[in-house]
Amino acid sequence: MAETPTREPGTPTREVHRLKANSVGLVGVVFMAVATAAPITAMTGNLPIAVGFGNGTGAPAGYLFATLVLTVFSVGYVAMARRITAAGAFYGYISHGLGRIAGMASGMLAVLAYVVFEASIVGVFSYFAKTTVDDQLGVDLPWIVYAAAMLLVTAALAYFDINLTAKALGVMLIAEIAVLFAVATAVLLHGGGPDGIPMEPINPKNAFTGTSAGLGLFFAFWSWVGFESTAMYGEESKDPKRVIPRATLISVVGVGLFYIYVSWMTIAGNGLAGSVKISSGTSPLDLFFDPAHSFIGAWAVDAFQWLLITGSFACGMAFHQCAARYLYAIGREGFLHPALGHTHAKHGSPYIASFVQSVIAVALVAAFWLTGQDPYIHLYTLLAILGTMAILIVQTLCSFAVIGYFRKHHREDRHWFRTFTAPLLGGIGMIAVVGLLVTNLDTAAGTAADSLFFKAIPWIVGLVFFGGLGLGFYLRARQPERYEIIGRIVLEDAAERTEETPVNV
Numbered sequence: 401m402a403e404t405p406t407r408e409p410g411t412p413t414r415e416v417h418r419l420k421a422n423s424v425g426l427v428g429v430v431f432m433a434v435a436t437a438a439p440i441t442a443m444t445g446n447l448p449i450a451v452g453f454g455n456g457t458g459a460p461a462g463y464l465f466a467t468l469v470l471t472v473f474s475v476g477y478v479a480m481a482r483r484i485t486a487a488g489a490f491y492g493y494i495s496h497g498l499g500r501i502a503g504m505a506s507g508m509l510a511v512l513a514y515v516v517f518e519a520s521i522v523g524v525f526s527y528f529a530k531t532t533v534d535d536q537l538g539v540d541l542p543w544i545v546y547a548a549a550m551l552l553v554t555a556a557l558a559y560f561d562i563n564l565t566a567k568a569l570g571v572m573l574i575a576e577i578a579v580l581f582a583v584a585t586a587v588l589l590h591g592g593g594p595d596g597i598p599m600e601p602i603n604p605k606n607a608f609t610g611t612s613a614g615l616g617l618f619f620a621f622w623s624w625v626g627f628e629s630t631a632m633y634g635e636e637s638k639d640p641k642r643v644i645p646r647a648t649l650i651s652v653v654g655v656g657l658f659y660i661y662v663s664w665m666t667i668a669g670n671g672l673a674g675s676v677k678i679s680s681g682t683s684p685l686d687l688f689f690d691p692a693h694s695f696i697g698a699w700a701v702d703a704f705q706w707l708l709i710t711g712s713f714a715c716g717m718a719f720h721q722c723a724a725r726y727l728y729a730i731g732r733e734g735f736l737h738p739a740l741g742h743t744h745a746k747h748g749s750p751y752i753a754s755f756v757q758s759v760i761a762v763a764l765v766a767a768f769w770l771t772g773q774d775p776y777i778h779l780y781t782l783l784a785i786l787g788t789m790a791i792l793i794v795q796t797l798c799s800f801a802v803i804g805y806f807r808k809h810h811r812e813d814r815h816w817f818r819t820f821t822a823p824l825l826g827g828i829g830m831i832a833v834v835g836l837l838v839t840n841l842d843t844a845a846g847t848a849a850d851s852l853f854f855k856a857i858p859w860i861v862g863l864v865f866f867g868g869l870g871l872g873f874y875l876r877a878r879q880p881e882r883y884e885i886i887g888r889i890v891l892e893d894a895a896e897r898t899e900e901t902p903v904n905v
Contacts (some may be wrong), residue, residue: 425638428566429630429647430654435569436517436626436722437655438715439662440576440707441524446619447663448687452679453843454616457598457672458606460664462620465607467656469829470624473795474652476802476823478645481631483810485640489631490794491729495887496809497801501876503887505868506794507730512864513790514723515757516783517626518554519764521716522547523779528708530775536702543775547765554717555758558724559751562636565721569714576711577658579704583688584665586695593691594671601664601672615843618836623659625788626718627651628795632725636748666691720757727753733885781848785841786857792834793865799827 450459480493490510495503529546533539557565591597600606610616630647667675669691678687692700728750731740740753768779802823806814813819841857842849875883 426643426647426650428562428570429633429643430650431566431570431573432562432633432718432721433627433630433647433651434655435573435714435718436629437624437651438521438576438626438711439573439655439658440580440711441521441715442623443580443659443662443666444685444688444708445524446623447666448679448684449844450616450619450679451667451675451687452681452684453611454619455607455613456610456616456676457601457667458603458609458613459616459620460601460660460667461604461607462613462616463623463656463659463663464602464604465617466620466624467653467660469826469833470621470627470652470656471649472822473799473826473829474648475818476799476826477628477631478648479813479815479818479823480798480802480805481644481648482641483805483813485635485644489628489726490798491726492887493631493805494794494797494801497803497805498797500883500886501869501872502797502801504735504872504875505865506797507726507887508864508868508871509790509861510794511723511726511730512861513787513794514719514726515760516764517719517787518716518723518757519761519768520780520783520787521712521719522550522761522765523768523775523783525550525709525712525716527774527776527780528705528712532705532709536705544765544769547769547775550713550716551758551762551765553713554720555754557717558720558754558758559749562633562721562749565717569718572710572714576707576714579692579700579707580658580662583669583692583696583700583704584662587665587669587691590695592665592668593694594674595668597668598672601667602660612840612843614836615840618833618840618844620659621792621833621836622784622788624652624655625791626715626722627655628791629718629722632722669695720754720761723757723760724750724754727756733887734882777846778848778851778853781845782851782853782857785837785844785854786860789834789837789857789861790864792830792837793861796827796830796834799823799830803827 447459450462451457455462477493480497484492484496491503491507494506526543526546530541530543533541533546557568587593588597607613607617627648630644630651633644666687670678670687675687678684678690688704689701692704727740728743731737731742731753740750740756742752743750764783765779768775773779800823803820806819837844845854848854872883872886875886
């Protein structure tokens with residue numbers, strides 16, 4: 401699937417391998433993006449912490465606040481998506497808006513984030529799988545067995561057309577959303593729990609109350625990590641200039657409304673005081689299991705436990721696809737290794753980048769296993785914090801890149817809100833979220849905060865970012881032809897794509 405692209409002024413022409421066009425539509429892109437956000441994992445993993453130790457029963461209001469901030473951020477993000485279609489997403493956007501050097505640094509940070517996210521989710525998948533199989537089937541296997549199985553299946557699916565993964569994710573995603581929606585609706589139809597249907601949880605001012613409002617808000621924002629992956633599938637989607645903006649807004653707003661509804665009804669089902677007590681206790685998952693048992697039945701708890709497994713698997717598989725596309729985007733520009741930029745002749749998948757991502761994930765998981773680390777406390781939590789810190793910084797830069805891009809290009813598209821005010825507010829909001837992460841880093845890590853890896857997280861992020869800056873400056877000074885390529889491989893189609901769509905370098 402290699403082709404020689406048309407040439408932009410001032411940049412050299414090179415042969416590039418392109419991803420398979422028309423592989424996925426609007427629904428498929430939405431499934432991929434929402435799967436990375438992983439509603440069932442985000443709810444069960446983050447809501448109890450927010451309720452028990454963050455903004456308490458004001459957690460749903462925290463999700464409301466996060467929905468508003470991320471929607472504003474998305475306005476500028478989709479403005480870029482309508483102009484630039486590239487598998488590198490943030491990498492390409494920031495390169496065009498803030499310059500090639502900032503683009504290289506951001507691209508390296510984005511690669512870091514997505515390559516560790518898969519291994520992180522393997523950890524929580526293994527934890528859920530081990531406990532559920534042991535509890536319900538009486539089979540006690542080491543967690544590494546489940547981790548190996550997930551890594552193998554994910555690698556196999558990623559080898560083929562993205563449409564296959566989208567279909568598999570669709571089935572698992574619908575199932576996990578269905579069980580959360582069913583429990584929440586059962587609570588609503590029964591009039592709630594001890595306190596009925598209280599309105600306090602969705603009162604906006606309560607987002608900023610509780611034991612640690614900052615912690616609660618951070619976990620609310622954490623629940624969306626991955627929604628921005630919509631732009632990565634532009635080259636493989638049908639009519640990307642329409643599909644990607646729509647998929648992004650649907651993902652942000654849809655996920656936000658769903659989180660607000662589920663968290664509100666979950667608190668209502670347990671009662672205000674009961675929710676805080678359960679969430680801060682030794683069995684925080686009972687925040688969901690108790691209403692499921694009370695308002696639906698014991699079978700719903702069993703189903704919930706199995707769907708925690710499939711939901712986390714879907715999340716990990718989606719993050720694998722993200723990581724592969726970032727490695728592919730940088731590889732086809734000749735960085736890291738050019739072989740990363742090759743696509744499969746039949747399936748059009750970034751199969752070499754996908755294989756490399758699998759090797760990285762296996763290495764990370766094996767390292768935690770061989771050193772006796774816990775799959776949930778250490779593998780999941782520590783790598784999730786590392787990836788989240790990296791991707792939030794990149795999101796912040798992307799907001800300001802929107803302003804920079806439209807200041808220099810496409811005067812006809814400039815708009816006081818879409819291309820200036822919204823990305824400015826979104827960037828400020830993202831800076832605040834990064835601040836929330838930094839100030840609540842120890843609490844977010846829990847018992848893993850004592851580990852050496854945790855203490856190294858800020859240093860790892862800084863090393864990768866400044867290393868990317870250094871590489872950018874080096875290329876500009878010593879290898880100007882390679883420097884010109886940074887973030888410049890994009891698809892220049894503005895209408896429904898055909899197999900002959902050109903690729904510009």
